[in-house]
Amino acid sequence: MARIYTLVNQKGGVGKTTTAINMGAYLGYYGQRVLLVDLDPQANATSCLGVEKRAVKSGTYEVLIGATPLGAQILHNPRFKLSLLPSSPALAGAEVELVDMAKRETRLRDALEPAKDRYDYILIDCPPSLSLLTINGLVAATHGVLIPVQCEYLALEGLGMLTQTLNRVQAAMFPDLKVRGVVLTMYDGRTKLAMDVVKEVRRFFPDQVFQTIIPRSIRLAEAPSYGQPISIYAPDSNAARAYMALAGEVLGQDGIKIPTLEET
Ligand SMILES: Nc1ncnc2c1ncn2[C@@H]1O[C@H](COP(=O)(O)OP(=O)(O)OP(=O)(O)O)[C@@H](O)[C@H]1O
Ligand SMILES: [Mg+2]
Structure with missing residues (x-):
């Protein structure tokens, strides 16, 4: 049964998409069947994996509004060890259309039901808002939310506000919603600020912050323009090692044995 994790933070540009793609790719590298759901009308996860978002005929939007069941839209990339439910600009319309639909908050959860026994991990990449799309992402997160936080001023x-939203969703519709973990991203070890932010975030979320910290890395910023995850674009980089370690940390906490080098 898949573990469904949703990447959420209404703040833009904190590393939600980068973490979904690269942690996902390393979970795949470690032998897990991974589905990445692009729930953002910006379709960054889709583009970053080399899929032209305007050419997507059927994707998250069609699945959400119930135009087609989940299945044929999923693009599997054996080289990346990732499957993708792509997004397209059409998803922006879902926000408005969902308002009048029945079960508007649980549509994604219901749509993903048939995929649960085909994948080990389903990662949902949310837009930078606390919109109805994000609520759908939260309600679908059977195993909790992953919150990327950028190691910068005002982190x-x-x-x-995010915590309040999580509490509200928990109280109103999904009592089992929990924070699975906080991922510190874009860490620059040369600055005192970054170190202070790490301490501050660990104080704010005691025991919920992953040990692995993702460094600021030019390679990570470059990989999307090649349409590749870091595991393919620059597997020997520090950033690749960090995402590999993060995937390992998640697997360890989930009680899944990490295969040895020969087994991968
Ligand atoms: N560790 C990093 N080092 C350097 N650049 C990074 C790092 N992580 C992400 N980036 C870059 O920062 C930008 C924002 O990252 P990303 O798109 O993952 O954030 P996001 O939270 O998904 O943004 P949005 O809220 O718009 O969806 C991207 O250009 C990405 O390539
Ligand atoms: Mg994003």
Whole structure:
């Protein structure tokens, strides 16, 4: 049964998409069957994996509004060890269309039901908002949310509001919703600020912050323009090692044995 994790932070540009793609690719590298769901009308996860978003005929939007069942839209990339439910600009319309639909908050959860026994991990990449799309992402997160936080000034800004939203969704529709973990991203070890932010975030989320910290890396910023995850674009980089370690940390906490080098 798949573990479904949703990457959420209404703050933009904190590393949600980068983490979904690269942690996902390393979970795949470690032998897990991984589905990445692009729930953002910006379709960054889709583009970053080399799929032209305007050419997507059927994707997250069609699945959400119930035009087609989940299945044929999924693009599997054996080289990346990732499957993708792509997004397209059409998804922006879903926000408005969903409002009048029945079960508007649980549509993604219901749509993903048949995929649960075909994957080990389903990662849902949310847009930078606390919209109905994000609510769908939260309600689908059977095993919790992953919150990327950028190690920069004002890192904690907005986390209070995010926590409130999580509490509200938990109270109103999904009592089992939990924070699976906080991922510190774009860490620059040369600055005192970055070190201070790490301490501050660990104080704000005691025991919920992953040990692995993702460094700021030019390679990570470059990989999307080649349409590749870091595991393919620059597997020997520090950033690749960091995402590999993060995937390992998640697997370890989930009680899944990490295969040895010969087994991968
Ligand atoms: N560790 C890193 N080092 C350097 N650049 C990074 C790193 N992580 C992400 N980036 C770059 O920062 C930008 C924002 O990252 P990303 O798209 O993952 O954030 P996001 O939270 O998904 O943004 P949005 O809220 O718009 O969806 C991208 O250009 C990405 O390539
Ligand atoms: Mg994104």
